[in-house]
Amino acid sequence: KSEIDSLKLSESTEKLLIDLLENAIISRFPKMTFEEIQKMIHYTPIEKTVVGQELIRMGRMEGRTEGRIEGRLEGIEKGNLIGKIHLAQRILKRRPMPKKKLLDKTPKELRAILKKLEAELRIV
Template structure:
C-alpha cells in the first residue's frame, strides 16, 4: 500500500512520537514537515522534519517509511540526505528515522552505510510491535498498520477507547480511519466506521473524512459517498486520474468504468498517492486478480 501520506498524517497528529522514537529529542518539540526535491539527482525525500524554534541542538530528522523490498533503498536514502545537505548548505546536526515492515526486508547492502545505520539512524520494524502489549497510544497506532486484518478492528477499537479527551479521540479516529482505509481498500469510509462501531462520534468532523469530501467538492462531486450515479462517479475518477497520471488508454478507462461505486470510492482515495500510470495499473491488477 502507499504509505507516504499516511505517515505524514501520523507524525503531524502525534508530534510526541518523534521524541518517543528518538530519545534525545525533547518531548513537546515541534517540527515543520515537508517533502523536498533534491534537485541535482531528483531525489525525493519522503519527509524532512525541521525543528521550529531557536535551539540549534535539535537535529533535522530525515523520515522515510518503506514497507516493500527495495534493494536500492539504503543507497537512495543516504544519497538523498547528503545531496540535500550539500544543496541546502545544512549546518545543523541530523538524524534518520526509518519505519520499516520487518527485519527480513531486502533493502540493499548495509555495509557501506553501517556506521550511519548504527549511530545516526533509528530503525523501527513494525512487525516487532505485534508481539508487544501495553504499548503507548503512539506505538499502538503504528502497530495497527501491520496488524492482521482479523485483529485490526479490535485493535482499532482499543486505540479509540483509551483516549482521554474529545480532541485526542478525534485525532486518533482520523489516523485509525486512514490506516483501515489502506488495509481494507474495498470498503467505503462509512463501512469502516460501522465496522469499528462508532455510535456517538461525529465522524464527519474528522480531518480524514473532510479531506476526502473536499477532493470531491473541488471536482463538483463527493468522492466519499456520492449522491450521483456510477457513470458520473466513473467520469470524475477518470478526470482525476488523467490530471494526476496523464491520458488513460481505452482499456484502462473501460476497467475503471466497470468498477462499482464502492470500488470507485476506494480508487478515488488511492489515486491521491499515485505517481504515474504504473500505480493505476498495479491497483487495477490487484482488483481484477
C-alpha cells in the first residue's frame, strides 16, 4: 500500500491497483477473510509481493503504451499543421519556416501560426 501511495497515481488508478491486488490475493488464499487480506495489503510493502510487482510492471507497460500512442498522435498532428503552414507560406510567396524550428513548437503554437497565415490568405 505504501509503495502504491509513493507512485503518485491518480486516486482511481490507486484504487484499481489495490482492488486488483485484493482480488489476486482472494483467489490465491480463498480461506482468508476479506479483512485479513486488507490488513496484509496495508502492512506488506507492495514491492515485496509477487502480485504487487506484477501490477507495477503492468502499470508501467500500460503507461508506456499510452505515452507512445499520445506521442504518435501529437506527431501526426504537428506534421499536418507544419504541412499546412508551409503551403500557406508558399501561396503567400514567403520563405517557409525551417521544419526544425516548427517542430520545436507545441501544437497550440502551430495552430496560432496557421491561423494568422489563413487570415492573411483571406485578405489576398
